[in-house]
Amino acid sequence: MAQATTLNYYKVLGVTQKTSKADLKKKYRELAKKYHPDTNSGSKSAEDKFKIISEAYDVLSDAKKRKSYDRERSYQKRSPRQPKGQPNWNSPPGGFGKGPNDNQQRYEEPFAQEPEPIDPDMPTSGFDLQFMIDVPLPDAALGGTINYSYDKYVRCEECEGTGTQGSDECSECQGKQLVVRPVTLDVKIPPGVADQYTLSFIKKGGEGRNGGPPGDLFLRVCVQPHPKFKRVKNDIIHEVTISSKLAEEGGAFEVETLNGTTSIQVEEETLIGEELRVPGEGSAIGWGKKRGDLIIKFNIEED
């Protein structure tokens, strides 16, 4: 893969894109004098810097060369880089390469790592991925497993991750060594997980390059509304409708729970909106050590 120019010539000369031609020349002269081999008793690093300065001036002082250099740079800035820092939940699923690019950082100090260009063979870690996962309320309350599908960068099968096919760039991955593919993961939902909780899966993100480590996967739990149950902290509210006869006389009644059914005793003279607490039939607490309660709320049929 042809590695394009990675030096920031503006930084090298300590100028901006708005610097006038005269000032550009002035800056160049200052630096050239400073690093000229003759005034640095043949120092290799001064010689290297002198070459870079000359190269930078050669490009920036020539309108045509400068234009194509600027175009090249703006292209480089858009190329995907590894996201850093906090997961960005705004990025849609499949939003690869949306992380802040670190090119600018890399260019901060012109001579810090120069004149070595960025090595395309350097191990690079994979992308961290952040997605939402829809979790049915019973699974969030009591735990469960969800077969989750998502897209990520994996090693290109066509070129076996080399990025090349013979002497050509691999046509499948365009030399990137990686391709986007759907993958699935059995996601264990911890019992009692809260809505909006973030589950982390180390190394389940995008594949790295050149032997770099894979990124991580972060899944934000979105507890789905349930037609019958409502979760309030660790309790589950369940509204049931009973006949007016049962409400008046009382008696046994079968209700649905998170994981089955249970029989409750309706008291005599039960009124609309009255509640009955069934201990230990609610949502898990402390990742399953205890459980909250099931609260039955009565609705009464009109005759």
Ligand SMILES: [Zn+2]
């Ligand atoms: Zn390939």
